[in-house]
Amino acid sequence: MSTPVISQFPYRGDPVAPVRLLEVDGTLTGGGGSVPPMDDEQMLSALWLMMLSRAFDDKGTSLQRQGRFGTFSAVRGQEASVVGSALALDPARDWIVPQYRELPALVNHGLPLESFILYFSGHPAGGYIPEGVRLLPIQISIAAQLPHAVGLAWGLRLQGLDAVVLVYFGDGASSEGDFHEACNLAGVVKAPVIFFLQNNGWAISTPRSRQTAARTFAERAPGYGFDGVVVDGNDLLAVYAATRAAVERARAGGGPTLIESQTYRLGAHNTADDPTRYVAEEVLDSWRDRDPILRVQRYLAACGRWNESIAAKAQEEISQTIDAAFAAARAVAPPTAEDLFLHTYAELTERQARQLREYEMPATGPANG
């Protein structure tokens, strides 16, 4: 049977069981004859982004421990969820509205890795999105980006564009009023928005069971007048297919979709958190077996597209990419006293000009020096 799996969406089957296309052992759920929604080349590109993300997580966490990065949230465990969804968008017209745990999506969409490094080094230039890159800045205020995404979609439609907006948030953010207000508004105006909920099991130490009594997060969507779907968030193919279907529907004027990507945070909430105090080791172990990167590697290995020497070459390339980005970030001049005041308003105010004269800044040094 070789039905294109994308026709499974919108999903009308069991509302609780997540859609899966790629099994933990790397075989296709539909059997050998089914056609995956990505070809091998696309899967290799996706895998490269997932591995880049994993390597950057390790680097970022280590730099935070040395005091060279601020508080940093790793993607670890959620790579398929982030990469699969981002690859379903067209960077030349679609927008991503991030939270703060989506590094590979931002890189794929055009954000230079050095921007991300500058951001977490505390440099004001790190918040700047280069011209033509359709991204909003990282959002730290939980769930505040959800109404922004609806407004962005509204504004793009007002300008006559056929762009789609994908907004990332988590299971914790879904308990904020912003989520309800954004979903309700998006439903009312049929905004071309994809609400991409990464249910990673935890909001810092608050478990998923304390966020909602609903069976799934996706089941809330019909209450707002649009579809919700649950996917296995550690399955690159299922995430990609579900997001593709939602993108196509939004682009055709069909309005929003809520995708609940069921994944698992394999590390801390951020570098200020110690999950060993609340996550049982055996639970973590069960999710390590379902690692989204291993799953793709197993599939590609079975196709003859992945082996130890290819893996070593990829790791080497990734290290070089990260090192080059750090070198580029280091070359940016450190912030000055003027940077302290710049961009509070479109223009420097008289009050700020007075304070700028009164402030004495220490001699220039690195942003996190």
Next chain:
Amino acid sequence: MIVTYRDALNQALREEMERDDRVFLMGEEVAVYQGAYKVSKGLLSEFGEMRVVDTPITELGFAGVGVGAAMVGLRPVIEFMSWNFALLALDQVVNSAAKMLYMSGGQYPIPMVFRGPSGAALQLAAQHSQAWESWLAHIPGLKVVTPGTPADAKGLLKSAIRDDNPVVVLEGEMLYNTKGDVPEGDHLVPLGAAELKREGDHCSIITNGKMILVALQVADQLASEGIRVDVLDLRTVRPLDVPAITASVRKTNRAVVLEEGWEMAGIGAQIVDTIQRECFDDLDAPVLRVHQADTPMPYAKNLERAAKPDAAKTIAAVKKVMYVAN
């Protein structure tokens, strides 16, 4: 031309929407119902439902939608039916609109307006009778204007819509029906410029928003007793027109600050700080403040009257700083 404050705001919206098709109006009841206070009268039929947008009852939601739309180059005007309802949206106003430019390293200006009535009307009680200017003026990244007359309402709103920063426009519910002369044509009032609404040399009354009406009444009454006061209307409370304040106080050597809100951390405290720093040697008396009683607004008519700043309290303060008997 003599028009009401309401119509002056309506003219401002219409003219700016005609001038720039990036401007749109969004809020509760703004389209079909034409606004809870009829400020958006006629706009839906003129500009259509894509530019005059009714929303569900969702202040946080549509404030955030405005921020998002501003980030793709539109110039949203968000109407709050009352600034008291806007408390639900303050995360979007304070944490998103006011900080986006700064946190994006200058990438994303937020050229938007948040507007609606603020302050007390009559017997609307504790939750609906609050003046918010000191809260909002505290935030770097926001500009805050408080028009007290129809001319200022039109001129400040037009300037607010054209400004590249998020601007908070605090209107007065009791002002919508007031009338005044509004200059013909493209009338703009610059943000950050106070105006001397009455000239005198005995004492300065520094005020803003609808308190300007009280101050002018006070000026008339004191004039009949031979006391001539400067009435300085701040018009914009952030950025504050410091030169206008110091010029008036250096002339009169005495000042009373009249504000609608509470005393604690109020706008008046900022004015007094400015005066003591800039005009310490010019003062012939301590600066006094007239403000609301330090309580939630009572519902009872007599208690509400007692709680509000008014002409009698202001006259008593002026006479006190002039060391004359009341």
